[in-house]
Amino acid sequence: MAADAVVLLSGGLDSSTALSWALKVKKWRCHCLVADYGQRHRREITAALRVARRARCPVHRIKFRLPWGGSSLLNRRQALPVHAPSAIGRGRIPSTYVPARNTIFLSFALSLADVLDAENIVVGANALDYSGYPDCRPKYYAAVQKTGRLGTRLGTEKKRPLRVWAPLLHLTKKDIVRRGARWGTPYELTWSCYRGGARPCGRCDSCRLRARGFQQAGLPDPLLG
Numbered sequence: 001m002a003a004d005a006v007v008l009l010s011g012g013l014d015s016s017t018a019l020s021w022a023l024k025v026k027k028w029r030c031h032c033l034v035a036d037y038g039q040r041h042r043r044e045i046t047a048a049l050r051v052a053r054r055a056r057c058p059v060h061r062i063k064f065r066l067p068w069g070g071s072s073l074l075n076r077r078q079a080l081p082v083h084a085p086s087a088i089g090r091g092r093i094p095s096t097y098v099p100a101r102n103t104i105f106l107s108f109a110l111s112l113a114d115v116l117d118a119e120n121i122v123v124g125a126n127a128l129d130y131s132g133y134p135d136c137r138p139k140y141y142a143a144v145q146k147t148g149r150l151g152t153r154l155g156t157e158k159k160r161p162l163r164v165w166a167p168l169l170h171l172t173k174k175d176i177v178r179r180g181a182r183w184g185t186p187y188e189l190t191w192s193c194y195r196g197g198a199r200p201c202g203r204c205d206s207c208r209l210r211a212r213g214f215q216q217a218g219l220p221d222p223l224l225g
Helices: 013-025 043-055 101-116 138-151 153-157 173-182 205-217
Strands: 004-008 029-036 059-063 120-122 163-165
Touching: 004 013, 004 101, 013 029, 013 043, 013 120, 013 173, 029 043, 029 101, 043 059, 101 120, 101 138, 101 153, 138 153, 138 163, 173 205
Parallel strands: 004 029, 004 120, 029 059, 120 163
Antiparallel strands: none
């Protein structure tokens, strides 16, 4: 009998690939958790819904705001950082970091998993080709898993306690794209650009990381036609 999983789905390249991994490799019944937190690139919400619909997965939507801001993804008047591809993820945490965002997302995921008796939570975090966010690192996810096991009914009563999976954590963008293509990830439905315009800007960190991944994988990015 297939196990259940809650997948944090942003609609971007990484989370959509992680959903494909959960479906094709683990063969789990997946429930997609999609967040509207006031992000300026709201087009990713539509992308997430389309990806989930293509995968025929039920969707659970959450909506919240961080009234204190603290990120250029929440403030359209604040400039988005532009780095050379080789500099992304090096140095100081960029302004696109949303304070404790993944902790907030995972709190909702733990709650949903507790209700669904889903022993697995899947996130598309990556700690190699990424923007340098502190909540995308291996030690962080190990701590979240421990918290989930200690702080939920599922984690304390089940013989197989809840587990947090980050299957892309140690992969480069090139490897993520290659594996996702093999698993049939619908990259034409995904969205990565922080600006959220009609077309990807090609300049923000997220666009540059995505472009480098497809280029190094030797595959065309379907969003760019």
